[in-house]
Amino acid sequence: MQEDRILRSALKSKVISAEESASFFKDGMVVGASGFTRGGDTKVVLKELAKRAQKEPLKIQLFTGASLGHGTDADLADANALIKRLPFQVDAILRKHINAEDLLFVDQHLGETSELLINGDLPKIDIAVIEATQILEDGSIIPTTSVGNNVAFMDMADKVIIEINTAIPLEIRGFHDIFQQGKAPHKKIIPITASDTRIGTESIPLDPEKIIGIVFHDITDMTGDIVPPDENTAAIASHILDFLGNEVKKGRLTKSLLPLQCGIGKVANAVMSGFLKGDFENLTMYSEVLQDSTFELIDAGKMDFASATSMTVSKGCYDKFMNNLETYRKNVVFRPQNISNAAEVIRRLGVIGINTALEVDLYGNVNSTHVGGTKMMNGIGGSGDFARNAYMSIFVTSSTAKDNKISSVVPMVAHHDHTEHDVDVLVTEKGLADLRGLAPIERVPIIINNCVHEDYKDEFLDYFNRAKAKGGQTPHLLDEVYKWHTRFNETGSMKA
């Protein structure tokens, strides 16, 4: 134990081993765990729980901020330890179990989970497992590299286990901004008027009586590799940067644009890195997750401030951040995910949202989650929080997948996550379709011309022309709307 990690002395007696912590869990319990896209996830307690579940019947409902790292989701799923999992995941093994219907997965807007908990629409949390840097004198805790749903979990839980991560420097204190809106009809205004507005406290309040165990570890967050942009992602990034440059020329935006939100992944990272070269300046982010590109832009003096609930970066970037906390203190804040993803703030600030689609359709509807319309990939994440409320909502995808055997632009998406109402701009490596203010039948030719791969253009036009001849606001031929999908299932290719 490091003495300076627990400032409330009476709690030092609560320190236990990870193995001991697992004994607190009972079959059927609801567990709320920290962790958002591998940032600040619980790293040892749930691993021990999975070990117990390998030996005895022990199943829990597991709620988190978003995805976990270190294979924890895989361990739990393989141990058959999950009854229900929400609100997001990215683990290949957990995904396999979800699609085999071995457990229940609830795919939620990430900004709403804590609301549902507070409203009593989800079961009460029995035990919260929260990674922290430090416990303060008043029992409140300093989080690590994410805030996620920790505030709600700790508030709603009967009991709390704290994982103190000694690999995180104490100097991370002050990077978090903790705010609780309360419960309707007495919810507070979220008084954020810019990405860098601070409205709360640096620690998360906690009744020390709730703490049943404190576990020490020194395991850092899982880091990722930076995937260099390929030809397609570079083209997508270039289309977006040209488009935003033109918006500046037309006087609709300034060179600082508006606060940016970017989904996770190589396309998003490529777009953000593109700002290094462009004419943009004094950029800001009001986003969910910070990636390497955020820190590159800050280092280059292009970005003034970035607000998020978590970070998921490469090893190099992680080390750079931790070794230079004093430098980044003026540039970065981590908020609870119901604040980073708050409809109220996103619409007020006028966020420009850039998110990834699995497939899009000829009217601009987006499938973000379901492969072939039925199998879960990751989850909707925060894309709905941002797309609905953004100043401008941009969705990106490669025009094809699997050696052109799949067109990512289809007559009708096989699962609807975002409707045409919430999609302003579509981008593939082929080009960009600006759909703002357009009626459905105006959108189609632009999407076909600008975004569809040439291998699919003719069949697309044929479909649309035959549908349009039958009239309607949104012409379709319902008996062949998923013909491309069923053809792929039968032949291995969407092509005729």
Next chain:
Amino acid sequence: MQEDRILRSALKSKVISAEESASFFKDGMVVGASGFTRGGDTKVVLKELAKRAQKEPLKIQLFTGASLGHGTDADLADANALIKRLPFQVDAILRKHINAEDLLFVDQHLGETSELLINGDLPKIDIAVIEATQILEDGSIIPTTSVGNNVAFMDMADKVIIEINTAIPLEIRGFHDIFQQGKAPHKKIIPITASDTRIGTESIPLDPEKIIGIVFHDITDMTGDIVPPDENTAAIASHILDFLGNEVKKGRLTKSLLPLQCGIGKVANAVMSGFLKGDFENLTMYSEVLQDSTFELIDAGKMDFASATSMTVSKGCYDKFMNNLETYRKNVVFRPQNISNAAEVIRRLGVIGINTALEVDLYGNVNSTHVGGTKMMNGIGGSGDFARNAYMSIFVTSSTAKDNKISSVVPMVAHHDHTEHDVDVLVTEKGLADLRGLAPIERVPIIINNCVHEDYKDEFLDYFNRAKAKGGQTPHLLDEVYKWHTRFNETGSMKA
């Protein structure tokens, strides 16, 4: 001219006839007109424009708050006077022209139109035509029975024509609360913390130099007939009232519930009227449109306050309101529709939203707009503003239509307006499905048991069981997902 209707004397010279006002319009112009579900619509100027368009080529883009009354939309459509129409309509003749692709219709979230205008995502307004009660000394105007998008239209327009409606008593002054949020990144907080919070002014600011004409008329809003609840609507209302009563018993809500929002129509009206009998008290509304039931509840002492952007009522209710303005002054406020439908306020107050579906599917997705998936009925209206941000989002529909030949619950909706993420409770006359916190495959048996008509249950179960056997997060058989719809098109019935 009534002298007390124009308090700024210099403007009295601008009074013209309706016929003269039509001469200001040029082919290709963009017109922003007042009017929201027949409340406070422009009643004479656009009618004259339609007459001109019958004789000469004259086509405009027409933006409004929502639907117009008095057949204005029909006149314009029949005169081929519309290039583009947005954001909502309910006119049978206009609908026919939309579905025949005679004009372009953009179906928008009603809370977002003014944002799109302010952001420059829609073309600039050439002429705004606004119904008013009075023009004040400073040139600002007192609206009539709706505020709608008037604030944005008047702000963004080059020129403004005012229709002064002398049938509206001057005493309506004070019923409106006008607030402008401004433009990102400098948008203001909307400081509403309860339905009755007043945050603005009683008149809409207007540069008097913009006024090119003032037209007098004394035509009241079109009123509707109250449709008494039939067996189905009464059953739906009863299910909802029982459900909310249980939420109170469980301690999740108080007897005042939370601010209510209700879509337009007989089901909504029946639900609201149901509160007259129940145990509820001190109810409030934070809604889009006030109907007869609102005033019944206020008269009965059951409702304390109602906030909306418009009213659409029966003749009797309209007269009662106008003859008792002093009585209702403490109970009612009309706000701009970007404030009545603001994501920020809806989520903060914790609104309970009740909206009507055309069809719903086995996972809880909702089609609010497209008959058979392709033909526009009315539009999404404000349902998306409320469903996404509500404390609880309830959708209602009869389980069948057309003598049971159509099941309103289908395997997959043929058009997606609201995804399963935004639908908490589904209600048909058969029963209520509480979907909160449930994974997709948990939702299905509850919807089938509680909401589906008995004529369709067996085929539904068969479909779901075969789909589920193939696995996935959201099981479907894409090659037969719209079989019921195509069967209806071929045979006139969805039944096998």
